[in-house]
Amino acid sequence: MRQFSYEKASDPGAAAARAAEVQGAKFIAGGTNLLDLMKLEIETPVHLIDVNGLGLDTISETEDGGLRIGTLVTNTVLSADARIRRDYPVLTRAIAAGASGQLRNKATTGGNLLQRTRCPYFYDTAMPCNKRAPGTGCGALTEGAFSRQLGVIGTSEACIATHPSDMAVAMRVLDAVIETVTPTGMTRQIPLEEFHQLPGDTPDQETALLPGELITHVTLPAPVGGRQSYHKVRDRASYAFALVSVALIRQADGTGRIALGGVAPKPWRRTEADAELPNGARAVIARLLDGATPTEENAFKITLAERTLAAMLKEA
Amino acid sequence: MQFNEPAGETLFDNAKIVGKAHTRIDGPLKVTGQAPYAYERYDVVEGQLYGYPLGATISHGTVTAMDTAAALAAPGVRTIVTTLDVEPLALGMLNVARLFGGADVMHYHQAIAVVIAETFEQARAAASLIEVSYEQGDPADYDLDAAFERLQGSGEPDTLYGDVDAAFRDAAAVTDQMYHTPGESHQMMEPFASIVDWSDGGQLTGWISNQMINWTRGSLATTLGIDKERIRIESPYVGGGFGGKLWLRADTVLAALGSRAVGAPVKVALPRPMMMNNTTHRSATVQRIRLAANADGTLKGIWHENVSYGLPGGRGENATAQTPYFYASETMRVKNHMAEMPLPETADMRAPGEAAGLMALEIAMDEMAEALEMDPVRFRIVNDSQVNPSNPDQPYSDRNFVQCLERGAEAFGWDASRPAPGSRRDGDWLIGQGVAGAFRGALVQPSGARAAIENGKLVIETDMTDIGTGSYTILAQTAAETMGLGMEDVDVRLGNSAYPVSSGSGGQFGAVSSTSGVYAACMALRERIASDLGLDAPAFARGRILAGDVDRPLLDMTVEAVESIEWGDFMKQYQKATFGAHFVEVGVNAYTGETRVRRMLACCDAGRILNPVTARSQVIGGMVMGVGAALSEEMALDTGRGMFVNHDLAGYEVAVHADIPEQEVIFLDTLDPIASPLKAKGVGELGLCGVAAAIANAMYNATGIRLRSYPLTLDKMLDQLSDV
């Protein structure tokens, strides 16, 4: 961990301005991801702006019947909120499937969306990694490398990492919208769909955020009803990132929405795949993962996604 | 005390304390955070500085240059010792990878520097500023399957009897399969950690997390080229070792060199991401097992060949360890090979040999039972042997494997009719049951102790360690029983090189050897007291010395004795081992292939159980480790880079609470008079042996899919699960 200076922010706009002004500044919320990365010098901010005092820690109702979640609402509070549990149960299930109780107590909504990949080569600073050190190559794509956990779609020759969040996958089927404040004090609304970027040639650029831009809220549109489920498949029963996860909303007429976790650099959803839901798991996954470029080690994720969805459709 | 003949009737046969449940006496210290672990011993010496290690980032080759200028200039840095500053250090006992010194790199994350600074954060930050240039060695071949192909059939068999070829030709049934077990990492909770004070280059004191005080003291003397007498080591509490801490490791060496260089005590802990590649691990294995059986189920032939990897001169993982001894067979051929590979050192991990060997052999046994259409419990019973199969003149000291199978089956509710694979279901879950046998040798080591009555207490001192196993408690029980005292009268002090040399903790020999050593010391103390008081064979009971008219309190005295247990040659006439049977029920998700263990039961035969609570903890801990070994633990080797990639606890998945169901442990509580004066054997490793195979067999019973390559993850089965 490198030396860094630290300040507490008291106003969102000012925090964003400061973050843009100080070279190498970063926000810190729960710190559950950032501090780990700093200890390993994967992240080396020179200045931390603590956003925990911004008060953005409530969930309020929006005019059109949705919910507006402050970025500092913890994963524990969010997943336990009665309105979330009643109207957006896929979100409760997804959050509860992630990390551990202690971590969820600290993890925040915005921090969760911005958590970084769990690619093991990203985690070892002696390894090449285009995401961590642009231009060094991708450690996971060399002969003999270990890629079992990594992505199968939306990846590129520069990077095949996945986005590890469970929460974001549920938010993606819920069509969540991210609200931000920019360093110039403007507020922006970014649909989650457009928030995470595919790696292309620049896997280090992960989101649509401008330098210094601060997430203030995540808004969920009015409830869409249906039967909502989240199935996370992993090698052990708890405390592991998804091999594949499926967030599903299924309406009585067989239509619905689906997003996948564990397969792509972002929560993976295609509306044309949603449209296949009445036709069963095979049709959905064929559409959803059309164009996949798995490695030999992680090709199983495609079959796994299909079978997991099949199990869920049977119940829904 | 010489153990020269089978134990006759002893005071333990009417025990009031030994063999009874007693929660660990060090428990309150641990749960209140007061048990002093190595890294946290702030009080033992003033002026401790922090050392942070730097690991090599090539698999093998040489360090050509190191630039430490920026690191030396960083805040708080006192000094840096690099591997280029130091002559190659000599190797400690049984180890083959150099811990430090010289330009050669033998494996990834080999220690190449230690930064000494005023705070931990300063040392860590500075370490990353060191610039290292390397010359990478020639590309190496890490293909263990290819190594097996190459080595198969070569060399003299380790065990060969009977006409094996004929047996396989004439058998009613044969099986012949390849099995794979992956590299496994100890990943004990407490990392390798040391504080070393060698400030003046004279006397060296180390507060180390270590299982074997005397070995490590000797290895440290060899490595540093100093007299053993100049070294003092303390290791009173160890947060797990599993064999990883049998050895002197880099943390101690770096702390020592750092301390001498800076002239102050230095503490070093290995960061978790360095543990996997810097220290030792259990080698992966490739095994071929062929079995031949007669129609009645008796084995006609066992053919077991194994290859693992190691550094030159190393030992690898001998997965055939149990095979010559476990099952009766008319003929047998067993051969173990090691292929040299420039990977981190392979050495002992809990049940070295048997753990990996039984993962394969006990699947093979299941496969043969199926081929014979026999109940796998029955099949194992039919092949029990009361003598060493490969040396029939050598009987087992005491072997109750059949009872383990029978009692275990009954308690578990084993269905001997074996429902067809895939025929039981609970919702989306396919349900299956599996059994496996457990076998682990019962080794002993000489072990000494000092027993003294001082200040109204019975004090026991031995360099034995408690690695979370309960040594403090069983030694107190042994001492209290022998001296006719209560548990509260005994003060057990462990893990200090100032105390008599013990067995240490390893190879499940610790409990049996060290209790015997303490018994020997207490018996010597009794004799001493008798002669001091001029009494003839006094009794020691209820805290009093009783002989004729004499009735006096024991704890008023001040007296001591030092003695050790030495193991007589008569033991070699016998084969000694511990046995068990594991029964497991699993659910395999018919859609996703996820496997969850639903219940587990172990029935163990390990001689007298010294303390059923601590013994149970050992066995259930082994079972937990077996779940990890079966379902998730795997050191992922990057064969292009020659390093293990998943080198943290996010990547190396040990079992978590949610993976562990109800566990039941039954001890036969047999007595083995040839095993030790207490008629006891160890259980610390037995609990792990066979668990993974029982799970594999249960998965087969659930799905009809036979997996032979661990860990048994869903990707290996998905395409064989029926369509959905």
Ligand SMILES: Cc1cc2nc3c(=O)[nH]c(=O)nc-3n(C[C@H](O)[C@H](O)[C@H](O)COP(=O)(O)OP(=O)(O)OC[C@H]3O[C@@H](n4cnc5c(N)ncnc54)[C@H](O)[C@@H]3O)c2cc1C
């Ligand atoms: C052992 C472990 C297991 C885990 N398992 C899972 C799992 O199974 N599933 C899962 O989904 N997650 C898992 N996680 C990740 C966890 O969910 C994240 O660490 C957590 O959500 C991050 O939130 P935080 O508030 O602590 O973020 P921080 O660590 O504080 O910040 C993360 C990033 O977000 C930025 N940031 C924070 N707030 C804002 C804001 N308002 N605006 C702009 N930028 C901001 C920070 O600058 C930083 O770059 C695991 C984490 C650990 C350590």
Ligand code: SF4
């Ligand atoms: S997959 Fe992405 S994160 Fe992983 S090594 Fe390659 S570039 Fe880095």
